[in-house]
Amino acid sequence: xxxxxxxxxxxxxxxxxxxxxxxxxxxxxxxxxxxxxxxxxxxxxxxxxxxxxxxxxxxxxxxxxxxxxxxxxxxxxxxxxxxxxxxxxxxxxxxxxxxxxxxxxxxxxxxxxxxxxxxxxx
Amino acid sequence: xxxxxxxxxxxxxxxxxxxxxxxxxxxxxxxxxxxxxxxxxxxxxxxxxxxxxxxxxxxxxxxxxxxxxxxxxxxxxxxxxxxxxxxxxxxxxxxxxxxxxxxxxxxxxxxxxxxxxxxxxxxxxxxxxxxxxxxxxxxxxxxxxxxxxxxxxxxxxxxxxxxxxxxxxxxxxxxxxxxxxxxxxxxxxxxxxxxxxxxxxxxxxxxxxxxxxxxxxxxxxxxxxxxxxxxxxxxxxxxxxxxxxxxxxxxxxxxxxxxxxxxxxxxxxxxxxxxxxxxxxxxxxxxxxxxxxxxxxxxxxxxxxxxxxxxxxxxxxxxxxxxxxxxxxxxxxxxxxxxxxxxxxxxxxxxxxxxxxxxxxxxxxxxxxxxxxxxxxxxxxxxxxxxxxxxxxxxxxxxxxxxxxxxxxxxxxxxxxxxxxxxxxxxxxxxxxxxxxxxxxxxxxxxxxxxxxxxxxxxxxxxxxxxxxxxxxxxxxxxxxxxxxxxxxxxxxxxxxxxxxxxxxxxxxxxxxxxxxxxxxxxxxxxxxxxxxxxxxxxxxxxxxxxxxxxxxxxxxxxxxxxxxxxxxxxxxxxxxxxxxxxxxxxxxxxxxxxxxxxxxxxxxxxxxxxxxxxxxxxxxxxxxxxxxxxxxxxxxxxxxxxxxxxxxxxxxxxxxxxxxxxxxxxxxxxxxxxxxxxxxxxxxxxxxxxxxxxxxxxxxxxxxxxxxxxxxxxxxxxxxxxxxxxxxxxxxxxxxxxxxxxxxxxxxxxxxxxxxxxxx
Numbered sequence: 001x002x003x004x005x006x007x008x009x010x011x012x013x014x015x016x017x018x019x020x021x022x023x024x025x026x027x028x029x030x031x032x033x034x035x036x037x038x039x040x041x042x043x044x045x046x047x048x049x050x051x052x053x054x055x056x057x058x059x060x061x062x063x064x065x066x067x068x069x070x071x072x073x074x075x076x077x078x079x080x081x082x083x084x085x086x087x088x089x090x091x092x093x094x095x096x097x098x099x100x101x102x103x104x105x106x107x108x109x110x111x112x113x114x115x116x117x118x119x120x121x122x
Numbered sequence: 123x124x125x126x127x128x129x130x131x132x133x134x135x136x137x138x139x140x141x142x143x144x145x146x147x148x149x150x151x152x153x154x155x156x157x158x159x160x161x162x163x164x165x166x167x168x169x170x171x172x173x174x175x176x177x178x179x180x181x182x183x184x185x186x187x188x189x190x191x192x193x194x195x196x197x198x199x200x201x202x203x204x205x206x207x208x209x210x211x212x213x214x215x216x217x218x219x220x221x222x223x224x225x226x227x228x229x230x231x232x233x234x235x236x237x238x239x240x241x242x243x244x245x246x247x248x249x250x251x252x253x254x255x256x257x258x259x260x261x262x263x264x265x266x267x268x269x270x271x272x273x274x275x276x277x278x279x280x281x282x283x284x285x286x287x288x289x290x291x292x293x294x295x296x297x298x299x300x301x302x303x304x305x306x307x308x309x310x311x312x313x314x315x316x317x318x319x320x321x322x323x324x325x326x327x328x329x330x331x332x333x334x335x336x337x338x339x340x341x342x343x344x345x346x347x348x349x350x351x352x353x354x355x356x357x358x359x360x361x362x363x364x365x366x367x368x369x370x371x372x373x374x375x376x377x378x379x380x381x382x383x384x385x386x387x388x389x390x391x392x393x394x395x396x397x398x399x400x401x402x403x404x405x406x407x408x409x410x411x412x413x414x415x416x417x418x419x420x421x422x423x424x425x426x427x428x429x430x431x432x433x434x435x436x437x438x439x440x441x442x443x444x445x446x447x448x449x450x451x452x453x454x455x456x457x458x459x460x461x462x463x464x465x466x467x468x469x470x471x472x473x474x475x476x477x478x479x480x481x482x483x484x485x486x487x488x489x490x491x492x493x494x495x496x497x498x499x500x501x502x503x504x505x506x507x508x509x510x511x512x513x514x515x516x517x518x519x520x521x522x523x524x525x526x527x528x529x530x531x532x533x534x535x536x537x538x539x540x541x542x543x544x545x546x547x548x549x550x551x552x553x554x555x556x557x558x559x560x561x562x563x564x565x566x567x568x569x570x571x572x573x574x575x576x577x578x579x580x581x582x583x584x585x586x587x588x589x590x591x592x593x594x595x596x597x598x599x600x601x602x603x604x605x606x607x608x609x610x611x612x613x614x615x616x617x618x619x620x621x622x623x624x625x626x627x628x629x630x631x632x633x634x635x636x637x638x639x640x641x642x643x644x645x646x647x648x649x650x651x652x653x654x655x656x657x658x659x660x661x662x663x664x665x666x667x668x669x670x671x672x673x674x675x676x677x678x679x680x681x682x683x684x685x686x687x688x689x690x691x692x693x694x695x696x697x698x699x700x701x702x703x704x705x706x707x708x709x710x711x712x713x714x715x716x717x718x719x720x721x722x723x724x725x726x727x728x729x730x731x732x733x734x735x736x737x738x739x740x741x742x743x744x745x746x747x748x749x750x751x752x753x754x755x756x757x758x759x760x761x762x763x764x765x766x767x768x769x770x771x772x773x774x775x776x777x778x779x780x781x782x783x784x785x786x787x788x789x790x791x792x793x794x795x796x797x798x799x800x801x802x803x804x805x806x807x808x809x810x811x812x813x814x815x816x817x818x819x820x821x822x823x824x825x826x827x828x829x830x831x832x833x834x835x836x837x838x839x840x841x842x843x844x845x846x847x848x849x850x851x852x853x854x855x856x857x858x859x860x861x862x863x864x865x866x867x868x869x870x871x872x873x874x875x876x877x878x879x880x881x882x883x
Binding site: 017 | 671672673674675676678679680681682683684686687690691714718722
């Protein structure tokens with residue numbers, strides 16, 4: 001059975017493309033904001049991992065992950081961002097809030113490998 | 123006197139009878155003769171008158187006498203004869219024959235008297251008595267004779283003899299006793315001799331007194347002449363003196379002034395004589411000075427003082443006065459002789475000098491910079507107020523070689539070499555030197571000044587003029603701080619720019635137009651960046667880059683994601699067309715990767731203070747880079763390394779330094795077309811490490827040398843480089859207080875000099 005992955009990005013094109021690229025391997029659930037993401041996680045309790053954009057209207061990626069992690073501490077979280085690494089992101093990495101961070105434009109092989117690695121670590 | 127005599131002369135000619143009483147012939151005779159002639163002349167007149175009276179009287183008596191009843195002429199012969207004799211005398215005197223006249227009168231009178239005695243038939247008593255006329259005439263001898271000598275006595279003796287002869291011959295007629303005759307003769311002779319002697323002595327005494335008077339008079343005349351001569355000498359001398367001279371009496375009344383005095387003061391002698399000297403003083407209070415001076419002259423024997431007088435036309439004249447009293451024969455001070463030298467010009471010069479000195483002192487005191495004179499041993503000869511105020515060097519420290527204030531030891535060689543050059547040089551002053559100076563309280567000052575050499579009392583003296591520029595120096599440091607602050611300001615600005623860019627890019631919605639839009643955006647960005655660079659320099663670029671990167675990475679994500687999705691879709695569904703489609707998809711991917719690489723490298727601008735800093739080893743970083751670049755460096759290129767043996771390290775981010783050296787070494791390698799060499803040298807100097815990378819490549823044209831660190835400046839073909847390498851390197855080095863400099867010559871090569879502060883050696 002395909003693992004469920006939640007992808008959060010305010011750009012619908014990114015959501016569409018992510019679905020197109022990784023949809024064959026994983027069951028991709030998408031959300032356009034942090035709030036939306038939290039709702040989706042509740043709707044799909046078998047979700048194994050979350051990949052979130054950093055900059056979004058309302059909550060940013062890390063704020064969303066922070067909230068999600070309190071409710072769903074057992075799943076892994078990634079950031080996929082157009083920014084270079086920021087102090088907030090490196091803190092999140094150090095604290096273990098997120099597993100990894102990826103740079104846009106996305107490298108699907110890198111992301112796939114990371115997901116696989118995270119799943120196997122469980 | 124002369125005028126008087128002339129007027130008398132005139133009156134003589136005008137009035138006829140006047141002529142009768144003046145004796146022209148004796149006008150030039152000596153005084154006594156003149157008087158004698160006048161006496162005789164007027165006596166003759168008087169006697170003529172008297173004789174006429176006698177003749178008339180005698181005639182009258184004879185007429186009224188009943189005895190005669192008529193004039194008896196023989197009695198009248200004598201007086202009438204005498205009248206004629208005296209008239210003759212008058213004529214003789216008028217003609218100038220004085221002596222002849224005198225003797226005529228004498229002889230004729232005596233002869234007449236004796237004739238009368240001889241021929242008279244009267245009483246013996248009256249005949250003898252007649253002798254008194256002779257006595258009377260003879261008593262006139264000293265009045266009449268010019269020289270009372272033998273002739274006088276001859277008259278006396280002659281008369282005595284005639285008298286004796288008369289008495290002897292006529293003794294019978296006289297019928298006198300012998301004793302009476304002897305008595306008469308004795309008495310009369312005695313009278314005659316007595317008259318002779320008396321006359322002689324009167325004459326002699328008169329003559330002697332007169333001679334004495336004349337000689338006294340002549341002596342006095344000679345003395346007066348001598349005095350007049352000396353007075354002329356004296357007055358010529360005094361008049362020609364260069365000093366004004368005045369003589370004042372004991373009431374200070376002016377008695378005399380010389381020519382110089384009248385010239386200087388403008389008064390004539392007539393105007394000034396009699397004036398009280400004090401009234402000439404320009405300042406009445408100076409009267410005290412004069413009175414004190416008089417006192418000093420008497421008591422202390424000082425007789426010079428200065429006073430100022432007011433000339434007639436109101437000019438003030440300063441005099442140096444020397445005064446001396448002149449004493450009369452009894453030793454009392456009678457007048458004061460006052461010599462006065464005009465020192466007005468000298469006074470003015472003195473005052474001008476004093477004023478000029480005062481001005482100079484005022485300027486020196488008020489001058490804000492230090493002015494100092496010192497000898498070659500470092501002793502201060504003179505310093506103005508600023509010297510003590512700024513450095514604390516008080517006059518008592520001037521010759522103290524151990525005084526606290528001193529030139530900063532680091533700047534001492536500069537100052538000493540300036541001194542030495544100045545002493546050798548022909549120029550009298552040095553160029554401007556800046557040096558530090560430690561004052562008496564231990565504070566450090568920055569001075570900017572010049573040193574001049576001047577000759578003072580045949581000795582070379584150094585004159586230093588220094589300005590305290592400590593504040594200016596501090597402001598320079600402040601300015602550097604402000605420059606850093608500016609970067610913060612720039613950060614704020616760039617946030618605004620970020621917003622602008624967001625707007626710019628929000629329109630990029632359609633997938634198909636993304637690339638075009640991307641390029642447009644990049645172009646806008648470039649323009650915006652260029653503007654930004656011009657105004658705000660590099661610092662702003664970092665924040666801009668960070669903001670923009672995100673926005674560009676998203677559309678890149680669309681393209682790349684789209685391409686990946688498309689590729690997997692095509693591979694799954696249109697496998698047969700893969701050969702045709704894959705190159706197209708690959709070109710999309712290459713494009714995205716290249717754009718992404720640019721955006722990523724832009725991120726280097728944004729890193730500031732967030733990156734780990736450690737002690738980096740420059741040598742190993744360079745070596746690493748050379749290994750990385752192994753493929754890029756052609757085999758014909760030789761690398762020469764000459765590293766310093768001094769161990770050192772720099773505080774930097776290791777990765778960013780790698781990037782710097784990679785960029786520079788890559789540029790060097792690419793500059794060499796075929797074969798060549800790259801020389802890498804490191805050295806430590808003044809707390810910094812200098813890394814020189816010299817290539818023998820194509821070089822950089824001088825007109826673009828200044829632009830090579832500008833972002834997006836490149837000489838490479840499109841796609842081979844974004845033109846960010848050196849710009850990023852420059853910014854990285856700047857973050858660590860490093861510098862990056864280029865020297866280049868086209869066709870010879872390029873020298874890159876990097877310097878960084880060394881933290882550990």
